[in-house]
Amino acid sequence: MELNPFEIAKKQIDIVAKEIGLDPNITKYLKRVERALIVSIPIIMDDGSLQIFEGYRVQHSTVRGPGKGGIRYSPEVNLDEVKALATWMTWKCSLLKLPLGGAKGGVNVDPRKLSRKELERLTRRYTTGIINMIGPDIDVPAPDMNTNAQIMSWIMDTYSMNKGRSVPGVVTGKPIEIGGSVGRNSATGMGLYFVIDAMCEKLKSNLDSQTIVIQGFGNVGGWIASLLYERGCKILAVSDISGGLYYSEGLQIDKLLDWTREGKYLKDYDDNRYRLITNSELLTTECDVLIPAALENQITKENANNINCKIILEGANGPTTPEADRILFQKGIHVIPDILANAGGVCVSYFEYVQDIRAYFWDLDRINKELKRILIEAFEDVYKVYKERKISLRTAAYIIAVSRIAKAFDLRGIFP
Ligand code: NAD
Numbered sequence: 049m050e051l052n053p054f055e056i057a058k059k060q061i062d063i064v065a066k067e068i069g070l071d072p073n074i075t076k077y078l079k080r081v082e083r084a085l086i087v088s089i090p091i092i093m094d095d096g097s098l099q100i101f102e103g104y105r106v107q108h109s110t111v112r113g114p115g116k117g118g119i120r121y122s123p124e125v126n127l128d129e130v131k132a133l134a135t136w137m138t139w140k141c142s143l144l145k146l147p148l149g150g151a152k153g154g155v156n157v158d159p160r161k162l163s164r165k166e167l168e169r170l171t172r173r174y175t176t177g178i179i180n181m182i183g184p185d186i187d188v189p190a191p192d193m194n195t196n197a198q199i200m201s202w203i204m205d206t207y208s209m210n211k212g213r214s215v216p217g218v219v220t221g222k223p224i225e226i227g228g229s230v231g232r233n234s235a236t237g238m239g240l241y242f243v244i245d246a247m248c249e250k251l252k253s254n255l256d257s258q259t260i261v262i263q264g265f266g267n268v269g270g271w272i273a274s275l276l277y278e279r280g281c282k283i284l285a286v287s288d289i290s291g292g293l294y295y296s297e298g299l300q301i302d303k304l305l306d307w308t309r310e311g312k313y314l315k316d317y318d319d320n321r322y323r324l325i326t327n328s329e330l331l332t333t334e335c336d337v338l339i340p341a342a343l344e345n346q347i348t349k350e351n352a353n354n355i356n357c358k359i360i361l362e363g364a365n366g367p368t369t370p371e372a373d374r375i376l377f378q379k380g381i382h383v384i385p386d387i388l389a390n391a392g393g394v395c396v397s398y399f400e401y402v403q404d405i406r407a408y409f410w411d412l413d414r415i416n417k418e419l420k421r422i423l424i425e426a427f428e429d430v431y432k433v434y435k436e437r438k439i440s441l442r443t444a445a446y447i448i449a450v451s452r453i454a455k456a457f458d459l460r461g462i463f464p
Contacts, residue, residue: 051345051369053132059370061135064446067439074454077462081131083107087177089155091169100158101170104177108134108150113458114185116141116394116401117149117220118192119174119199125154129344133192136365137394140387145284146398153178159194167345171199175206182207184217190397191221193266193343197233201226217404220397229400231415232393235269236363239392241279242382242420244337244361246427251358251382253336256280260446261335261357263287264325264342265308268363268390277301284322285330287342290315292330293322323384332356340367347372355381362386377440385442387449388423388430395419418451 058315065075084344089101101132104127106462107115117137130152138150155174159167181187194248197257200222207218216227231238248255258429260281262269265288277283282298290313293299299322306368331338331346334356340346341363347355352375358382360376368383376383396419403409410418426448434444 051053051265051348052128053344054128054135055368056366056369057132057135060442060446061369062317062445063443063452064450065134066442067437067449068451070450071186071458072123074457075387075459077134078109078453081108081134082110083181084127084131085181086127087174089170089173090168091173093166094163097312101155102212103153103174103177105153105181105187105189106130106131106134106151107111107260108152109138110149110151110187111151111460112142112452113147115187116146116148116190116397117150117152117187119153119189119195120192120391120410121157121159121194121199123156123158124343125156125168125314127408128237130154132344133365136387138453139446140391140394142449143387143427143430143445144391144395144398144422145452148188148398151189152192154213155187156194167199168202170454171202171284172206175203176210179207179210180216184215184401188259188401189219191267191394192205196267197223200228201438208211209463217401220400220404222400227297227404228359228395229398229403229409229415230412232396232400232417233267233421234271234275235396235415236268236390236393238416239395239423240268240272240273240339240363240389242392242423243389243427244276244359246424247359247361247382247384250431256283258285258336259334260337261330261333262339262341262363262365263292263330263346264340264364265304265314269306269339269341270305272341272361272363273301274305285325285333286314287325287327287330288314289342292316292325292327293319294325295319295322296335296400297321322436330383331421337361340364342368345369347376349375352376352394354378357381359384365390373440373442383440383442385445388426388441388445391426392419392423395422 222228344366
């Protein structure tokens with residue numbers, strides 16, 4: 049129960065509903081998803097055998113605009129996880145005032161066990177399965193765990209072939225050559241960087257002198273590691289699915305990124321100054337800023353008491369459970385919630401979508417300037433409510449995001 053992400057998402061709605069006295073009818077509505085589709089994905093494998101995978105697409109709320117949310121390929125994906133991730137996307141888009149709703153998708157598959165051709169067939173068949181549920185005016189997918197620009201290209205192509213014309217606005221996170229945006233790859237890491245910088249300023253501490261620990265060394269973890277490393281922060285530990293590396297003097301992040309970009313695991317990196325640690329050791333390592341950037345449910349009531357940092361910057365979606373949140377709040381640890389901290393990804397996805405629709409592309413300077421403006425505005429909104437009400441940053445962010453959705457429901461009314 050504690051670890052079912054959709055139960056957690058519903059619990060978070062209850063916490064906010066109580067805090068702001070939300071209309072019980074709206075509370076009831078927000079705890080349901082608008083649409084959920086399960087598709088079977090039959091694939092002829094390279095050896096001629098048939099395997100059937102299960103895929104999902106969920107729209108939690110489109111009350112403020114078309115759905116927006118990534119697609120995840122993982123053997124752990126299930127409907128409740130996708131529902132939770134779609135719900136969190138609703139809050140994220142609302143918090144940033146983007147005219148988009150919350151959606152998410154996933155396929156229950158371990159993509160590392162598939163050849164490139166199998167992965168392409170899986171992606172094209174999954175896209176065909178959900179084709180009536182996506183589109184620039186309906187719901188716009190993007191990359192998430194274990195999906196990337198190549199997979200977005202196959203989705204865009206499959207959708208376009210079915211429509212008989214090129215429709216770049218159907219997905220974001222595409223390569224630049226087919227309508228992608230500059231700055232999308234780095235966007236989530238860049239967003240985390242702007243937010244932690246702003247938080248350090250509020251706490252009157254200097255970002256350069258912070259010690260950092262990062263779980264996950266993929267798109268999000270890798271980018272934030274690189275940005276903080278360049279800024280001069282000491283990155284004490286990083287991890288991937290294979291385990292983590294620790295060095296009290298600070299890891300050489302540029303070298304580790306070169307290593308993992310070749311598809312190699314951190315645990316196999318050879319440097320005798322570095323100590324191998326497990327992912328659970330990593331989470332309780334003493335540092336100033338802990339950045340969970342891998343997956344959900346990493347900080348739970350089991351390890352929350354042993355977390356030894358000043359700030360948790362949530363790069364992943366849902367890395368902290370509500371029980372852990374309560375403990376961390378009592379311990380005085382500032383948790384910068386996912387819906388604010390990692391919202392850089394959806395923000396630049398929104399820019400990509402706007403650029404595709406207008407067929408006019410921006411430069412990196414404009415992307416990063418607009419990203420910073422939107423994120424810092426959201427950060428200041430959250431910080432103000434947090435100070436006024438003396439609540440957690442998460443509850444403050446939820447109050448803003450949920451209130452906007454509730455207002456939209458109220459204005460539109462319930463059809464018919
Ligand atoms: P990714 O696939 O690029 O990287 C995931 C990283 O986590 C890898 O280093 C992987 O080895 C590691 N990992 C996987 N399972 C693990 C485990 N059990 N223990 C420890 N490490 C593990 O994915 P990503 O795009 O970086 O996404 C990471 C998280 O950030 C997810 O929660 C995702 O929803 C969230 N997120 C991503 C974006 C984005 O733009 N990519 C935006 C917002 C939020």
